[in-house]
Amino acid sequence: MKEHLALTVAWPAPLRRLVLEGRRALLRGDRAAADHWFTEALAVEPNIPEAHVGLSLARRPGPDYRAWLARLHIALKPGVYVEIGVEAGRTFGLVQADTLAIGIDPAADVPRLPVKGQVYRVTSEEFFASVLPTLPAALQQATQRIDLAFIDGDHCFASALHDFIALEARMTPGGVIVLHDTWPLSQHTAQPERATGFYTGDVWKLVPCLRALRPDLQILTLAAPPTGLTVVTGLDRTSRVLQQRQAAVLAAYADLPYSAAVEQQLALTANTDAALEPLLAWHTQCCGRAASVGETMSMRASVDGFDAGPERSRHPAGAAAPNGAQMPPPLDQAGVLPSRSLPTQDTGS
Ligand SMILES: C[S@@+](CC[C@H](N)C(=O)[O-])C[C@H]1O[C@@H](n2cnc3c(N)ncnc32)[C@H](O)[C@@H]1O
Numbered sequence: 001m002k003e004h005l006a007l008t009v010a011w012p013a014p015l016r017r018l019v020l021e022g023r024r025a026l027l028r029g030d031r032a033a034a035d036h037w038f039t040e041a042l043a044v045e046p047n048i049p050e051a052h053v054g055l056s057l058a059r060r061p062g063p064d065y066r067a068w069l070a071r072l073h074i075a076l077k078p079g080v081y082v083e084i085g086v087e088a089g090r091t092f093g094l095v096q097a098d099t100l101a102i103g104i105d106p107a108a109d110v111p112r113l114p115v116k117g118q119v120y121r122v123t124s125e126e127f128f129a130s131v132l133p134t135l136p137a138a139l140q141q142a143t144q145r146i147d148l149a150f151i152d153g154d155h156c157f158a159s160a161l162h163d164f165i166a167l168e169a170r171m172t173p174g175g176v177i178v179l180h181d182t183w184p185l186s187q188h189t190a191q192p193e194r195a196t197g198f199y200t201g202d203v204w205k206l207v208p209c210l211r212a213l214r215p216d217l218q219i220l221t222l223a224a225p226p227t228g229l230t231v232v233t234g235l236d237r238t239s240r241v242l243q244q245r246q247a248a249v250l251a252a253y254a255d256l257p258y259s260a261a262v263e264q265q266l267a268l269t270a271n272t273d274a275a276l277e278p279l280l281a282w283h284t285q286c287c288g289r290a291a292s293v294g295e296t297m298s299m300r301a302s303v304d305g306f307d308a309g310p311e312r313s314r315h316p317a318g319a320a321a322p323n324g325a326q327m328p329p330p331l332d333q334a335g336v337l338p339s340r341s342l343p344t345q346d347t348g349s
Contacts, residue, residue, distance in 0.1 A: 015045055022054045034058035046188055052198030056185050056226035062271035065180055065229040068222055069150065070094045072231075075280055076176060078147035084124045084163050085152035085180075086110060092117065100142055105153070124153055128166045145172045152180040155201025156192065157209075158250055164206060164232075165242050171235045174287030176279075182207050182221050183228025183266060190258040200227045205253045208265040213241055213249070218282045223271040230266070233282040 011019065022037030038055040041048055063071075069091050073081070078099050086092045086103035089110035095101040095117065103110065103119035104127045110119055120127050132143060149167045151160055160179065167177055181200035184190030192202045207230050210217055218234040242249070256262070269275050 011045070011048065015041055015048070018044070019048060019051050019054065022051065022058070026054060026057055031058045031061070047196045049197035052185055052189060052196065053226060059185075060223060060225040060271065062224060064225045065222075065227075066091055066094065068224055068229050068276075069178065071276060072148065072176065072178065072279075073099070075276065076148055076283060078176075080142050080146045080148075080172075082143070082146050082149045082167065083152065084150070084167075085154070086119055089113070089119075091150060091152065092119070102139075102143065124159065124163050124166070144170050146170050146175060147172050148176050148178070150178045150180070151203075155181060155199065155203050157202045157205040157253060160203045160206045161209070161242065161246065161249065164210075165246070168235050168239065168242075169237050171237055173235075174233070174283050175235050176283060177232045177235065179203065179206060179230040179232070181227045182230040183223060183263075183268065184258050185227060187258045192254075202253075202258075204228075204258060204262070204266070205256060206230075207267065208262060209249055209253060210242075211265060211267065213245065214239070219267050220269045220275070220279070221266045222275055223268050225271075228266070228268075231279055233279065 010016075018037050018041035022034045022041065025031075025034035025037060034054060035058040038051040038058060041051040042055070073094050073096055077096065081095050081099050081101045082104070083092050083101070084104045086105040086108040089103070089108070089112065092101065092103045092110060093112065093114060095114045097115045099114070099116060101114045101117035103117065104122065104124050105119065106121055106123050106126075108119045108121055113119065120131055122131055132140065135143070146167060149171065151163045151167070153159055153163065164177060164179075171177065180203075182204045184200045184204055185198070189196050189199050190202060190204060194201070207219065207221060210219055210232065216234060216236060216239070217232055219230060219232050221228050221230040
């Protein structure tokens, strides 16, 4: 218990006391008190990683992102899995024995690989541009039918967008791409430039970007600790919308700060067991291509009070999702993007 309470940095005594009070409150299950103490600490010193971690635990109960990934592996049984950003293999190690698992990370240090796992110690850009074409034919073919992918690399919007484009072009029908760190804890920890030890970067921008430009995708963000997990299905390997607009998208989103208005655009979904059900329904529906495009386009997460913005359908038919919810307004109508906001229709330009 004492070890658990130990702090990694010798903060001044008053700060140390605030953080330790927060941790004690967490340990006795008093999340409101924990929130209070960690918030107090961060008001004095905005860069205390232990306080950020504590705050996320206080505010965001339920299964964490690794627990959700484990559940996705069990539920989806992917034949081929790709993970960008493997580090020590704590999520890479969640794959099942039958899954061919490909990890990509220039600094990967995985002590024990999955049964059918291999790691490439390069950046994702290097992997897709120069490593993949040199792989044995069977492996190249496998990377053309990815069932589940996890983007957890360098926390930059530009990299995440690149990775999403590269992966989507190689996903199977019904494939699922999962994005980490899409629900920042605060504006301070969600900037493109790293200002804090606890840091999620601006990878969150990919969610409003996808919702604005790719209404054909089904997207939900699980409100999972520490910093959310976005699940994207209904992928279309033939779509070139993002690729064609990549430069314009990066420019349009460059100065967008994280805010409450942006949070409304994350398709946040309560972090409960039930959240998996619409995901699996989407997956099954996309796999079989059973639903018409119009039906699948209008699906979205059950919002459970998180995404309480105005409800307007961007689809002419205004088709309701199975849960009765409709797609939110395009991002530009919500006033989140600057006036030079991007068009939301693919004109093939
Ligand atoms: C947060 S860690 C990944 C953690 C891991 N997925 C887990 O949950 O246990 C991020 C990793 O991304 C890697 N990374 C950074 N830039 C990258 C890039 N361009 N391509 C691939 N991996 C990258 C880093 O080396 C780091 O190990």
